[in-house]
Amino acid sequence: xxxxxxxxxxxxxxxxxxxxxxxxxxxxxxxxxxxxxxxxxxxxxxxxxxxxxxxxxxxxxxxxxxxxxxxxxxxxxxxxxxxxxxxxxxxxxxxxxxxxxxxxxxxxxxxxxxxxxxxxxxxxxxxxxxxxxxxxxxxxxxxxxxxxxxxxxxxxxxxxxxxxxxxxxxxxxxxxxxxxxxxxxxxxxxxxxxxxxxxxxxxxxxxxxxxxxxxxxxxxxxxxxxxxxxxxxxxxxxxxxxxxxxxxxxxxxxxxxxxxxxxxxxxxxxxxxxxxxxxxxxxxxxxxxxxxxxxxxxxxxxxxxxxxxxxxxxxxxxxxxxxxxxxxxxxxxxxxxxxxxxxxxxxxxxxxxxxxxxxxxxxxxxxxxxxxxxxxxxxxxxxxxxxxxxxxxxxxxxxxxxxxxxxxxxxxxxxxxxxxxxxxxxxxxxxxxxxxxxxxxxxxx
Amino acid sequence: xxxxxxxxxxxxxxxxxxxxxxxxxxxxxxxxxxxxxxxxxxxxxxxxxxxxxxxxxxxxxxxxxxxxxxxxxxxxxxxxxxxxxxxxxxxxxxxxxxxxxxxxxxxxxxxxxxxxxxxxxxxxxxxxxxxxxxxxxxxxxxxxxxxxxxxxxxxxxxxxxxxxxxxxxxxxxxxxxxxxxxxxxxxxxxxxxxxxxxxxxxxxxxxxxxxxxxxxxxxxxxxxxxxxxxxxxxxxxxxxxxxxxxxxxxxxxxxxxxxxxxxxxxxxxxxxxxxxxxxxxxxxxxxxxxxxxxxxxxxxxxxxxxxxxxxxxxxxxxxxxxxxxxxxxxxxxxxxxxxxxxxxxxxxxxxxxxxxxxxxxxxxxxxxxxxxxxxxxxxxxxxxxxxxxxxxxxxxxxxxxxxxxxxxxxxxxxxxxxxxxxxxxxxxxxxxxxxxxxxxxxxxx
Numbered sequence: 001x002x003x004x005x006x007x008x009x010x011x012x013x014x015x016x017x018x019x020x021x022x023x024x025x026x027x028x029x030x031x032x033x034x035x036x037x038x039x040x041x042x043x044x045x046x047x048x049x050x051x052x053x054x055x056x057x058x059x060x061x062x063x064x065x066x067x068x069x070x071x072x073x074x075x076x077x078x079x080x081x082x083x084x085x086x087x088x089x090x091x092x093x094x095x096x097x098x099x100x101x102x103x104x105x106x107x108x109x110x111x112x113x114x115x116x117x118x119x120x121x122x123x124x125x126x127x128x129x130x131x132x133x134x135x136x137x138x139x140x141x142x143x144x145x146x147x148x149x150x151x152x153x154x155x156x157x158x159x160x161x162x163x164x165x166x167x168x169x170x171x172x173x174x175x176x177x178x179x180x181x182x183x184x185x186x187x188x189x190x191x192x193x194x195x196x197x198x199x200x201x202x203x204x205x206x207x208x209x210x211x212x213x214x215x216x217x218x219x220x221x222x223x224x225x226x227x228x229x230x231x232x233x234x235x236x237x238x239x240x241x242x243x244x245x246x247x248x249x250x251x252x253x254x255x256x257x258x259x260x261x262x263x264x265x266x267x268x269x270x271x272x273x274x275x276x277x278x279x280x281x282x283x284x285x286x287x288x289x290x291x292x293x294x295x296x297x298x299x300x301x302x303x304x305x306x307x308x309x310x311x312x313x314x315x316x317x318x319x320x321x322x323x324x325x326x327x328x329x330x331x332x333x334x335x336x337x338x339x340x341x342x343x344x345x346x347x348x349x350x351x352x353x354x355x356x357x358x359x360x361x362x363x364x365x366x367x368x369x370x371x372x373x374x375x376x377x378x379x380x381x382x383x384x385x386x387x388x389x390x391x392x393x394x395x396x397x398x399x400x401x402x403x404x405x406x407x408x409x410x411x412x413x414x415x416x417x418x419x420x421x422x423x424x425x426x427x428x429x430x431x432x433x434x435x436x437x438x439x440x441x442x443x444x445x
Numbered sequence: 446x447x448x449x450x451x452x453x454x455x456x457x458x459x460x461x462x463x464x465x466x467x468x469x470x471x472x473x474x475x476x477x478x479x480x481x482x483x484x485x486x487x488x489x490x491x492x493x494x495x496x497x498x499x500x501x502x503x504x505x506x507x508x509x510x511x512x513x514x515x516x517x518x519x520x521x522x523x524x525x526x527x528x529x530x531x532x533x534x535x536x537x538x539x540x541x542x543x544x545x546x547x548x549x550x551x552x553x554x555x556x557x558x559x560x561x562x563x564x565x566x567x568x569x570x571x572x573x574x575x576x577x578x579x580x581x582x583x584x585x586x587x588x589x590x591x592x593x594x595x596x597x598x599x600x601x602x603x604x605x606x607x608x609x610x611x612x613x614x615x616x617x618x619x620x621x622x623x624x625x626x627x628x629x630x631x632x633x634x635x636x637x638x639x640x641x642x643x644x645x646x647x648x649x650x651x652x653x654x655x656x657x658x659x660x661x662x663x664x665x666x667x668x669x670x671x672x673x674x675x676x677x678x679x680x681x682x683x684x685x686x687x688x689x690x691x692x693x694x695x696x697x698x699x700x701x702x703x704x705x706x707x708x709x710x711x712x713x714x715x716x717x718x719x720x721x722x723x724x725x726x727x728x729x730x731x732x733x734x735x736x737x738x739x740x741x742x743x744x745x746x747x748x749x750x751x752x753x754x755x756x757x758x759x760x761x762x763x764x765x766x767x768x769x770x771x772x773x774x775x776x777x778x779x780x781x782x783x784x785x786x787x788x789x790x791x792x793x794x795x796x797x798x799x800x801x802x803x804x805x806x807x808x809x810x811x812x813x814x815x816x817x818x819x820x821x822x823x824x825x826x827x828x829x830x831x832x833x834x835x836x837x838x839x840x841x842x843x844x845x846x847x848x849x850x851x852x853x854x855x856x857x858x859x860x861x862x863x864x865x866x867x868x869x870x871x872x873x874x875x876x877x878x879x880x881x882x883x884x885x886x887x888x889x890x
Contacts, residue, residue: 176725181617
């Protein structure tokens with residue numbers, strides 16, 4: 001057991017709330033601060049992408065006994081539903097029984113704060129933290145950045161305050177702090193497919209719906225109330241871009257032309273399109289994540305990634321799993337807890353950032369490419385015949401808790417082998433032959 | 446001609462001072478701000494690396510008629526003097542008559558401020574700028590970050606305030622601002638070789654002296670007063686590192702063992718070693734560099750690089766050359782001036798950052814490698830026999846004003862060819878044969 005400390009968690013999002021539960025279970029006093037109002041009291045902004053909880057996420061919530069409470073608000077999706085022009089193709093995510101789970105961010109966040117309060121964490125909303133004194137773990141809070149501040153000192157502070165973390169902002173101004181933020185030229189916008197009058201879903205409920213169109217795409221994830229949260233990903237500028245859709249007519253024409261089967265199910269298309277903001281997508285990396293035994297960053301505050309692998313929340317929750325393992329191992333030696341936490345997580349955070357970015361590139365450029373589809377077919381055939389030898393990368397990331405860095409290395413190796421396979425003369429006709437299967441086997445050795 | 450504007454330049458370093466001269470020549474009112482005291486009134490801190498002015502730098506100063514004033518304080522170096530154990534090897538930098546020029550940073554900066562004042566720029570020292578309002582080009586200046594500020598509004602502000610720019614700091618908080626800072630695990634420390642009693646230099650005056658030792662190295666560049674400014678580059682941690690030299694004895698033993706011929710010429714070794722700070726090395730990249738027609742970053746403020754190609758100042762001065770070209774071309778259309786300036790410079794800033802980093806890696810890892818030395822010999826032989834076909838990368842960067850991005854592409858191509866050449870069986874014995882020369886020629890086609 002650890003000696004009880006007085007700990008501040010900055011950020012009442014998913015990672016901050018779950019971390020608060022873990023810290024309470026370890027016996028600490030926990031104060032959670034957020035600059036926003038209590039999400040339980042307000043309408044959630046129209047800028048969210050539904051979450052896809054997978055193995056790493058479930059592991060983290062199950063370990064503190066809140067898994068069932070979250071399963072109650074989650075919808076399993078066992079397949080992609082790919083909307084290509086007028087046809088619909090289903091593509092299972094994994095083996096029989098393997099699903100990812102759609103959860104509305106707002107619903108989950110409200111539930112997590114309830115659970116953290118029940119565990120004894122205290123929440124302080126609309127508290128604007130402008131700065132932190134790292135050496136003394138002191139928060140500086142006030143109405144405005146230039147106005148009067150009050151100072152609150154803790155034994156330790158966790159920065160769970162997201163990609164634009166104020167806690168990290170102070171750490172960035174230390175020497176030897178490595179940092180990068182890179183925005184995609186693609187943004188996103190939330191849209192909505194409402195429920196049928198009888199409360200049922202207008203599209204298959206247990207699917208992750210996707211309308212892949214190369215540079216842009218539409219996705220839809222189911223909600224409990226029968227609706228779907230849709231997200232349109234599209235470049236900011238260019239031929240098919242947010243800039244190219246300045247008015248109601250252009251939006252309606254664009255959807256009619258490119259997503260014809262969405263027209264009937266998104267009734268408030270133009271209204272939502274112009275009401276909801278166009279949000280940006282950023283990859284943020286930094287190091288170190290901790291300052292002595294006083295400050296630690298966690299979740300998006302130290303590794304914000306693009307959402308194209310559905311792993312942002314899962315990676316943040318896994319931070320907590322790993323942190324808790326080292327709390328268990330090193331007890332009151334928080335210096336060692338923090339050092340091992342950041343050393344262990346940093347390469348995995350970099351790996352899932354890379355994998356997520358590659359998925360974006362793949363979706364943007366390859367999805368309609370014949371050679372790409374052939375590769376996927378060859379991989380799938382081989383994987384089905386030799387499941388022990390070829391676990392698809394997606395499964396490794398999504399349905400296992402092996403380190404992301406292993407998945408990245410595995411993916412690189414599989415790519416090398418497939419590059420070689422694809423150079424085989426006549427591959428188009430003999431892709432499903434014994435010859436190709438045997439060549440793959442020999443390349444794997 | 447442009448309509449005269451009231452322009453603030455933040456930073457009175459080399460780039461800020463030269464930019465002030467250019468803006469004065471274009472008819473603008475120019476106020477230069479710096480948080481430090483006037484460098485002309487103080488001892489310069491012991492943390493500088495001497496500058497190596499080359500073609501791009503000279504072009505920028507010659508264009509405003511101050512080249513001669515700077516040549517007067519510069520010492521040509523036409524070769525490297527490589528101190529390997531007890532022998533000394535000389536390696537010319539370029540063709541006959543080509544030199545780079547050693548200038549003390551302090552001496553040059555004082556001269557540049559004098560010249561800028563003579564051109565009519567006004568300097569305001571010890572003015573701490575804490576923030577900037579981008580949309581109105583307003584500087585916020587005060588004693589402390591949290592204290593009272595005065596606001597100064599300009600038509601336009603240039604941020605020439607270095608790698609830790611306050612102007613950029615505000616831009617970083619804009620959405621869609623890409624940014625990275627990455628520190629090397631290697632730091633540096635200034636040391637000094639004083640003049641002989643008669644004012645002559647203790648080592649060859651017209652050489653860039655270098656003691657390459659793999660992970661660490663010592664360099665010495667001549668000053669006008671007969672001294673040399675030395676810089677020790679070394680990892681912070683590890684076997685041969687700053688951390689491994691905690692006391693006078695360990696420093697003296699280390700130099701006696703690894704730089705034996707430096708002992709006699711660095712009399713105050715231990716004193717300087719512990720008096721002078723150990724400085725960090727950072728590569729910083731960002732984009733965009735400008736905000737509307739109000740704000741522009743320039744020099745290290747938008748592209749800080751590691752010093753291993755001797756191009757930091759030269760790249761900053763070239764920013765000014767290019768900016769001035771677009772001022773000439775677009776006149777009062779500052780939006781176009783800024784857009785073309787950043788579009789033109791960004792890929793070149795990225796290229797010299799990459800080249801500088803590669804030089805660090807090359808010096809750290811390859812300098813004692815036989816294969817590496819053989820490559821260099823083959824390249825040199827070919828370049829001498831076919832100067833029209835193979836301009837060494839160093840010359841392309843240092844003795845030309847062709848874009849850095851071209852040099853990087855050329856270097857990549859040359860590397861590919863040399864990789865191929867080095868796979869030739871028996872290359873060790875026939876490296877200077879006609880066969881290798883002809884193979885290189887055919888690979889070039």
